[in-house]
Amino acid sequence: MEFRMGELFSGPGGLALGAKLAEFTDDTGEKWDFKHSWANDFDQDTVETYKLNLLHNPDAKTVFCEDVSKFPIGDKSILPDIDALAFGFPCNDYSSVGKQKGLGGVYGPLYSYGVKVLKYYQPKVFIAENVGGLSSANEGYALVKILEEFQSSGYHITPNLYKFEEYGVPQARHRIIIVGIRNDLYEEGIHFHVPEPTTPDPKDMKTSQQAIEEPKIPVDAPNNEMPRTTKKVAERLSYIPEGENAWYLGIPEELRLNVRGAKLSSIYKRLDHTKPAYTVTGSGGGGTHMYHWKENRALTNRERARLQTFPDDFKFIGSKESVRKQIGMAVPPEGAKVVMEAVLKTFAGIEYPWVKPTEKLQLDNLLGVKKYEPIELEL
Template structure:
């Protein structure tokens, strides 16, 4: 059975690739999977990356490069019916890095376009993704409002905080993913369960070194240009041990940064080769590009892409900074695969190992304005 999938805020294709990888054949010989119906993103380079890697430049007219407010949601001659909706609604206003404006920001209300798709298309299932900081935005009210609106559109929802390093992704990336099953299907016994972690033990987690070096990155692979590193940055990095950042006490005074706060940040932070990487981000100025555990340099975009579990043949389109942004904003395909495969197995009636969803994220346990309930989930 194929689920025709529509996407909003598709990014370069992390969720879409995860959905592709999730397909399987059951013991009756039936094929289960997702197939592309249409997608949308605002950024031109991101859309070109999606077309090249997800569609291999075919059906290019099904990917819309425009503001989501201009997307003709409901016009089924342009955006046909779908069985599944996937949307990683923009996280800028919910991230713990920044002012966390939440619903009051420019990006915060964009989840409502997902609600609009639910209204006009009533897909069987939706998968929505956002940062862990969503749980504390607007003193916890943002998450409550979003979950209530998803539920009001006729869906049984299962929010959960996924720690991707516990699912084989070589990166400590914590994201809230909300899976919604349409109520009539839920009442028929289609019940989604959170898939069990595949690498819950730290000693089994994929490390940054394993991701980057095993196998070695091939010569001439796309997006692997070495970064330009100034002599001063090289010298500063030479004093920073792996796992430490720009505030390491062993850095000579003349090479130290004199910036207030942020001492626990990732500024000029080296990877620890024995652990998963810290979170790959898509923006930030000097000192935020992620740094090799041994070599005195920032990572290449291909190395960042490996930490995000994109295959080496996945080519990102655009300038170095554009590619960096695309990689950092994406959903790790291998993480997405875990969720999308669980969705397919749910509909196929195939049992899989599961765990209880994050208790504090369930709507019945949320209290508007009560930040202590949500404390710590966004870390």
């Protein structure tokens, strides 16, 4: 069975690649998969990356570079009907790394365009992704509002905090993913369950060294240019042991940073080769580029892409900084695959190991929290 999929805020294609990897054939010989229908993102380089790698067609007309507020949602001559909607709505205003403006920020309300698609198209299922900080934005009010709007659009929702390092991703990346099954299908017995972690034990988790070195990155791999490292930065790094950052006490006074900052931050933080990486990010200035556990340098973009589980032949389009941003903002394809595969198995009636969803994220447990007034959209 084929699920025609639409995407908002598609990024370079992490969710789409995860959906592609999730396909399987059941015991009867029937194939279950997602098929690209249309996608949208605001960034031109990101759109070009998506078209090249997911569609293998730089001229594809089904991926739109457009402000979501101007995207022709509902015009089925341009955006035809879909069976599934995937959207990693922008996390800038919910991230614990940022200022957590939540619904009051520029990006916070953008989830509402996903709601607009749900109301117009009523797909069988949706998959929405955001940072773990969403649960605390606006003192928890933001999550309540978002879940209520998803539910009122006609869906039974299952929010869960996925710790991707527990699913084979070599990175401590914690994300809220909300899966919604259309109410009529839920009543017919289509019940999504959170897939059980595959590597819950720390000793079984894939490490940053394994991700980057096993196998070696091919010499012709794209986006693998060595970063420029100044003599002073290289010298500073030489005093920082793996797993430590710029506030390590062994750094000589003349090489310490003359700034106030959180001593648990990732500024000039080296990877620990025995553990999954810390979270790959897509923004930030000097000292935030992720640093090799042994060599006195930042990681290459290809090394970051490996931590995000993109294959070596996945070519990102744009400048080094554009590529860095695309990689950091993406959903790890191997993490997305776990969720997408569970969605397909749910519809196929195939049982799989599952766990209860994160209790504190369930709407019934959040309804005591004050609600925001709905954001009105012109439909």
